[in-house]
Amino acid sequence: MNPFNYNGGVCVAMKGKNCVAIASDHRLGAGRLTVSTDFPKVFEMGPALFIGLPGLTTDSLTVVNKLKFRVNLYELRENRKIRPHTFKAMVESMLYERRFGPYYVASVIAGLDPETDEPFVTAMDVLGAGEVNEPFAVAGTAEESLLGLCEALWEPDLAPEDLFETLSQVILNAVDFDCLGGAGATIHVIEKDKVTTRTIKTRMD
Amino acid sequence: MATATFFDPESSGFQFDNYARNQQLVKQGIKPPKLMKTGTTTTAVIFKGGVVLGADTRATGGNIVMNKNCSKIHYLAKNMYCLGAGTAADTEYTTRLMAGKLELLAMSMRRIVPVKSAVRMLKQMLFRYQGHVSAALIVGGVDMLGPKIVSIAPHGSSDNAPYLAMGSGSIAAMSVLETNFRPDMTAEEAVKLVRDAINAGVTNDLFSGSNIDICVITIDGAQVIRPYEQNQPEVLKKANNYTFPRGTTTVLSQGVRKVDYHIVSTEIRKTDEEPMET
Amino acid sequence: MGDFSPYDDNGGTVAAIAGQDYVLIACDSRLSTGSTILSRFTPKIYPLSKMTVFACSGFHADVLTLIKNLEVRMKLFIHEHGEEMSTKAVMALMLPTLYGRRFFPFYVRPIVAGLDRDGKGLVASYDPVGTPEFFDYVIQGSGENLVHPFLHNQIGAKRTLSDVPVQAPPGLTLDKAVKLLKDAFLAAAERDVYTGDTVTLVAMTAKGTETMEYQLRRD
Numbered sequence: 235m236n237p238f239n240y241n242g243g244v245c246v247a248m249k250g251k252n253c254v255a256i257a258s259d260h261r262l263g264a265g266r267l268t269v270s271t272d273f274p275k276v277f278e279m280g281p282a283l284f285i286g287l288p289g290l291t292t293d294s295l296t297v298v299n300k301l302k303f304r305v306n307l308y309e310l311r312e313n314r315k316i317r318p319h320t321f322k323a324m325v326e327s328m329l330y331e332r333r334f335g336p337y338y339v340a341s342v343i344a345g346l347d348p349e350t351d352e353p354f355v356t357a358m359d360v361l362g363a364g365e366v367n368e369p370f371a372v373a374g375t376a377e378e379s380l381l382g383l384c385e386a387l388w389e390p391d392l393a394p395e396d397l398f399e400t401l402s403q404v405i406l407n408a409v410d411f412d413c414l415g416g417a418g419a420t421i422h423v424i425e426k427d428k429v430t431t432r433t434i435k436t437r438m439d
Numbered sequence: 440m441a442t443a444t445f446f447d448p449e450s451s452g453f454q455f456d457n458y459a460r461n462q463q464l465v466k467q468g469i470k471p472p473k474l475m476k477t478g479t480t481t482t483a484v485i486f487k488g489g490v491v492l493g494a495d496t497r498a499t500g501g502n503i504v505m506n507k508n509c510s511k512i513h514y515l516a517k518n519m520y521c522l523g524a525g526t527a528a529d530t531e532y533t534t535r536l537m538a539g540k541l542e543l544l545a546m547s548m549r550r551i552v553p554v555k556s557a558v559r560m561l562k563q564m565l566f567r568y569q570g571h572v573s574a575a576l577i578v579g580g581v582d583m584l585g586p587k588i589v590s591i592a593p594h595g596s597s598d599n600a601p602y603l604a605m606g607s608g609s610i611a612a613m614s615v616l617e618t619n620f621r622p623d624m625t626a627e628e629a630v631k632l633v634r635d636a637i638n639a640g641v642t643n644d645l646f647s648g649s650n651i652d653i654c655v656i657t658i659d660g661a662q663v664i665r666p667y668e669q670n671q672p673e674v675l676k677k678a679n680n681y682t683f684p685r686g687t688t689t690v691l692s693q694g695v696r697k698v699d700y701h702i703v704s705t706e707i708r709k710t711d712e713e714p715m716e717t
Numbered sequence: 718m719g720d721f722s723p724y725d726d727n728g729g730t731v732a733a734i735a736g737q738d739y740v741l742i743a744c745d746s747r748l749s750t751g752s753t754i755l756s757r758f759t760p761k762i763y764p765l766s767k768m769t770v771f772a773c774s775g776f777h778a779d780v781l782t783l784i785k786n787l788e789v790r791m792k793l794f795i796h797e798h799g800e801e802m803s804t805k806a807v808m809a810l811m812l813p814t815l816y817g818r819r820f821f822p823f824y825v826r827p828i829v830a831g832l833d834r835d836g837k838g839l840v841a842s843y844d845p846v847g848t849p850e851f852f853d854y855v856i857q858g859s860g861e862n863l864v865h866p867f868l869h870n871q872i873g874a875k876r877t878l879s880d881v882p883v884q885a886p887p888g889l890t891l892d893k894a895v896k897l898l899k900d901a902f903l904a905a906a907e908r909d910v911y912t913g914d915t916v917t918l919v920a921m922t923a924k925g926t927e928t929m930e931y932q933l934r935r936d
Contacts, residue, residue, distance in 0.1 A: 235469050281698045293457075330532050334571065335458030338472060359475040359500070361528035365509045378503060378908075382863025383870070386904040387681045395685050402688035407866040407875055418691070427698055433691045435878045478752065497936070502728075502859060504908045607752050641936045645752045645910040648936035674932045677903060678896035681871075689877045 237290040237338035240265060242414030243275050244374030245286030246405055247344035247355045248388060250397035253425045254353040256284045256344035257405045258374075259436065261417035262291060271417035271438065275374075279305055280315055282346040282424050285325070288374035289339035289360070297337050301325065318345035318354035322366070329362030336360040340373035344424065351426045376412035383408055394423050394430070402434050409436050473500050474526050477511055478646020480608030481522035482636040483579045483588040484620060485601045486629035489657035490579040490586045493633035494522050495608065495641050496666070497648035507649045512663055516541045518551055519580030520654050520661060521561075524606035525593060529574040537561055554580040554587040558597055566595025575605045581656050608640025608647035615639045626655060634668060641670060724776050724824045725750055728911025730860035731761050731772040732898055733830040734872065735838030735853045739891045739922045742772050742830045743898045745860075745906065745933060746915045757935070760917040761858075764926075765791060769804045769831035770919060774858030775845070776824035783823050786814055804831030808841040808849065815847030822846050826857035836923035860905030860912040867904065871897055891920055899931055906933040 242263045247256040262273035276286045277298045285301065287294040304324055308316055316324075325341055341358045357371030358364035364371075370388055372380035383404040392400060401421055409416040416437040423430045461471070481494045494511035497504055513521045513534035519541070523530025537560060545552045558578050565572055570593045579588040590598045590605055602620045604612040615636040624632065630653060640647040650666035731744040744761040747754060755777075762772045763784050771787065773780045790810060794802050802810070808829050815823060822845045830840045842855040854872045856864050869875045872894075874886060895918055902916040913936070918929040 236472050237464065237469050238472050240469065330528055331454045332457055333453055333528070333532075335455050335461050336471070337457060338461075340472075357505075359505075359528065360472055361474060361526070363475045363498075363527035363531060365498070365506050367508050368506060378862035379866045381503065381908050382860070382865075382904055383867055385863070385907050386677075386867045386900055387870070389680060389682055392682065396682055399683040399685060399687050400681070403683055403870055403876065406688070406878070407870045410869065410875065411862075411866055425698075429696045429698060430693065431696070432693045434688055435691055437878065499910065502910050503863075504910060507907070643754060645749060645754065648910075648934070670936050671932070671934060674934060675903065675907070677900045679900055683876075687876050 238288065238340070238375060239414055241289075241291040242375050242412075243273075243288040244372070244376045244380060244405065244409060244412065244415045245275055245288045245342045246370065246372045246380050246384065246401065246408070247286065247342045247357075248370045248384065248397060248401050248404075249353045249355050250392040250394060252351060252353065253394045253397060253423060254344045254346060254355055255397045255401045255421060255423045256286055256342065257401050257419055257421040258286050258288065259405065259409050259415045259417060259419050261415055263414060268417070274420040276420060276422060279321060280345070282348065282426070282429065283316065283318055283321060284344050284422055284424070285321075286342040286344075286373065287339045289337075293337040293339045297328070297339050300328065304328075315348045317347055317349070318343060319347070319366075321345070322356055322364070326358065326362035326364070329358065329360065333361055342371045342373050344371075346424055346426055375414040376408040379408035379411055380404060394425055398423050398430070398432065406434065406436050475500050475505050475528070476646070477509065477524050477527050477530065477606070478608070478644065479511060479524035479606030480604070480612050480637050480640025480644060480647040481511060481524055481577055481606050482604045482612045482616060482633050483522065483577045483602070484616065484624075484629050484633055485586045485588055486624040486626055488586065489581055489626060489655060490588050491626070491629040491633045492520055492522050492577065492579045492654040492656070493637045493667075494652050495637055495647040496650040496652060497646065498527055499646050504648070508666070510652065510665065512652050512654045512665070514538055515557055515578065516545065516552055516580070518582060518656065518661065519554055519557055519578065520656065520663070522577040522579070522605065524575040525573040529572045530576065533561070533564070533572060533574045533576070537564075551582055553582040553584060554578060554589065558589045558591065562591050562595045562597050565591060565593060570594040577603050577605055579654075579656060581658050586656070604636065606640070606647065608644030611639040611643040612636040626657070630655060726775065726824070727755065727777040728859045729761050729774040730856065730858035730864070730902065730905050730909070730912045731774050731826070731828050732856040732864070732868070732901065733772060733828050733840045733854065734889070734894045734898065735830065735840040736889060736891060736894060737838070737887055738836055739894075739920060740830045740832055740838030740840065741891065741894045741898060742770055742828070742919045742921075743902060744772050744774075744917055745902060745912045746917060747911065747913045748777055749911050757914040762917060762919050765807060766801045768801070768921075769807045769829065770921070771827065771829055773825050773827040775826050779823040779825050783814065783825055783827070790814070804829070804833055804839050807831070808839070811841070811843055812847040812849060815843060815845065819846055828855055828857055832921055832923065838921075856901070858912070860902075860909040863908055864901045864905050867901055868897070891922070895920065895929065902933060
């Protein structure tokens with residue numbers, strides 16, 4: 235078995251016009267057993283910065299705690315909010331440091347640059363290899379379904395409301411075929427002045 | 440190592456704190472997940488007065504394209520670039536690490552670092568990791584000894600030649616290089632040759648694709664052209680627009696949170712007036 | 718010969734949509750093995766009779782053999798009954814043909830599509846040992862996982878949890894279906910390395926058969 239298939243879960247992020255959105259499902263499993271149906275995998279790292287960490291949940295939680303610690307330290311030392319690019323470098327180096335004993339997490343980062351308001355989206359594998367030039371990023375058990383849906387449904391310059399609809403449809407239809415994901419989804423739409431968090435219903439079995 | 444779990448800015452090198460745990464998981468039948476690979480076609484040729492490096496831009500995970508426009512031409516020094524094939528993270532970090540070391544070396548030597556020094560440092564590092572750092576590199580640059588390209592296999596062996604190809608598309612690319620390479624080409628001819636070689640990899644190897652990036656290095660400096668050529672941008676037009684009507688998705692709950700203004704700078708000025716009496 | 722395998726996977730994606738008065742079948746034309754392309758133009762749609770077509774991805778040699786077997790049985794049927802097999806009869810024939818090799822199966826992902834005697838579209842898909850599934854739209858092959866949810870979303874109109882995506886809506890005209898499948902194959906070719914080169918769409922109506930071809934990625 236693959237460590238990603240143990241706890242299950244998916245995460246997807248998308249760029250819009252002056253906004254980004256990131257979503258994850260709510261299922262937490264132990265193999266075929268569903269342990270929780272209220273376990274979003276997206277974590278807040280700043281006012282307009284989120285990271286989704288699907289994978290082995292024990293590692294996701296360790297990684298998110300370590301990251302929050304480093305982000306806090308960074309913001310105290312620098313006396314400014316961390317930029318998504320900087321945060322990506324932080325995640326990357328933390329993951330690649332464990333090249334020969336990795337944390338079993340894939341990461342999806344979404345945020346707006348606090349200075350330029352530029353949308354930022356990236357996905358990384360367990361070793362921290364990721365690029366920043368794609369309009370959407372996916373990770374998790376339904377990776378292929380998410381990628382196909384994003385490729386077909388994504389349109390450039392979506393307004394925040396339209397971005398929400400597209401991303402919701404993407405995650406709803408992707409987890410519909412994924413028995414290790416689902417049980418509802420949370421979608422954060424990040425704009426420069428506000429973050430709108432919505433939950434939607436998806437397959438519950 | 441007890442300190443490994445704490446943030447220690449002084450610590451460097453790889454961490455092995457998860458290694459035993461992961462080995463234990465393997466025993467329980469939980470295998471490591473798939474990694475992002477650059478199947479890749481990379482080529483380099485020497486021409487009269489410089490070198491041309493070229494690469495495709497596809498990154499794959501299994502049979503899925505994970506990235507359509509990733510950069511495989513990595514910066515090493517002002518006079519030197521490196522092409523990377525293999526595990527995406529390894530090529531990226533090996534070259535980034537080396538770029539840092541070369542910068543420090545250039546500062547302490549107070550001159551341009553020769554290509555062969557970079558090659559020696561890279562191959563010694565890769566050899567030390569016995570092929571576990573799976574980076575297949577081509578280093579190309581111009582120094583006081585002239586233009587030079589060297590390929591380095593993941594185990595640390597290296598190859599000197601006037602034209603080189605690496606990655607899963609190297610067989611296709613090499614067929615073009617073998618037919619059309621001539622010594623002492625002009626820069627334009629060399630760019631054309633590299634473009635044709637990468638294109639052979641892009642079209643014939645399934646794990647290479649998308650765009651062609653090219654880097655030309657002469658004694659006057661390096662120029663990265665990204666993208667040099669895009670692959671069939673005209674076929675990507677969709678027949679429909681898939682924007683959904685607003686309200687399509689049923690929302691269970693909604694919360695809005697204000698994001699505070701990001702204060703870029705604060706200035707406090709003292710006025711000359713007397714403080715008011717209170 | 719220790720590591721010899723009798724099977725290979727030549728990749729490729731096939732799809733079909735059944736409408737009220739048409740059936741639309743689509744495939745890409747790439748044939749590949751490992752990391753190399755064997756052929757850029759080998760469409761995976763094969764006509765079986767005037768009313769029925771067969772579309773199949775998987776191991777190409779098995780696909781060709783399976784079609785030979787089907788053709789023999791269909792010819793015997795004509796000699797015995799004096800008429801062509803109906804689409805429904807071909808769909809039923811698939812099961813014994815595939816299950817007959819239960820313990821050395823054909824490595825194939827077949828779709829049988831066609832019109833019934835009233836001109837209504839019919840689609841059936843099978844797993845390698847013959848389990849049939851009758852949906853109004855189906856996709857099989859290497860791009861299956863990428864595009865399957867897209868078809869459910871767009872054709873099955875799966876927009877909320879309570880939507881049950883099985884039937885193609887009556888409002889889905891042939892023209893709309895062509896556009897949807899074309900976009901589905903564009904997306905599959907973008908992300909699946911084994912799908913590409915061209916997409917062939919075969920539209921069957923009571924009036925006749927029309928074949929369309931569009932360019933896909935060649936890299």
